[in-house]
Amino acid sequence: MKQTILKRVGVIALGALIVSSAQVMAQTAENSANTHTHTHTHSHKDDGPSLVDAAAVQARSLSDWGGDWQSLYPLLQDGTLDAVMDHKAEHGEKSAVEYRAYYEVGYKTDVERILIDGPSVTFFRNGQPVQGQYAEDGYEILTYKSGNQGVRFIFEKSGGDAAAPRFIQFSDHKIAPTKADHYHLYWGNDRAELLTEVTNWPTYFPAGLSGAEIASEMMAH
Numbered sequence: 001m002k003q004t005i006l007k008r009v010g011v012i013a014l015g016a017l018i019v020s021s022a023q024v025m026a027q028t029a030e031n032s033a034n035t036h037t038h039t040h041t042h043s044h045k046d047d048g049p050s051l052v053d054a055a056a057v058q059a060r061s062l063s064d065w066g067g068d069w070q071s072l073y074p075l076l077q078d079g080t081l082d083a084v085m086d087h088k089a090e091h092g093e094k095s096a097v098e099y100r101a102y103y104e105v106g107y108k109t110d111v112e113r114i115l116i117d118g119p120s121v122t123f124f125r126n127g128q129p130v131q132g133q134y135a136e137d138g139y140e141i142l143t144y145k146s147g148n149q150g151v152r153f154i155f156e157k158s159g160g161d162a163a164a165p166r167f168i169q170f171s172d173h174k175i176a177p178t179k180a181d182h183y184h185l186y187w188g189n190d191r192a193e194l195l196t197e198v199t200n201w202p203t204y205f206p207a208g209l210s211g212a213e214i215a216s217e218m219m220a221h
Helices: 073-077 082-091 096-107 211-219
Strands: 009-013 018-020 067-071 113-117 120-125 128-143 149-160 167-171 183-188 203-206
Touching: 067 073, 073 096, 073 211, 082 096, 082 211
Parallel strands: 009 128
Antiparallel strands: 009 018, 067 113, 067 203, 113 120, 120 128, 128 149, 149 167, 167 183, 183 203
């Protein structure tokens, strides 16, 4: 039997956190927010803030992130992503050492693998699985102090292991149903508090890619 899910949609201004139940269409570029300007695998043109077209945002199902995923954090630690840091330094405002320190904070996680199959999400720490089932819980448009905006797609646990987080929040730079090629994941037991996290964004790429393939893909953007 198909389950009917109540979707929650909101607009968030980070800094003094404001959660609004108003229509997403009311979101404007004037919202002020906390800092979050990481560029990770994407380059952004220096032509003003990157804004979300609120009218174009659509609910997404967990299947968009289905598959077997590996964390970038081990690849950063073992030097696989050194070439990526060098590449960023050539095109950015930081040195390779500074970029590495920045991503050390951003990518840091002890969850080295995530397996998503239907409503089931399994987190692996040192090879040990913790599993939960998750259902849609809407999305939030976030506005940061920089003026940039992003969307978090949120899912709430409906069953599974007690140790599995109550909420998971995806950010993959997409705003409508489409298959993710990588994503940042935030997880925890407090939905609103998670929305304020802007410095640590564990990042996952398909487990079937080699480290060299991931590095090459990151430098191609």
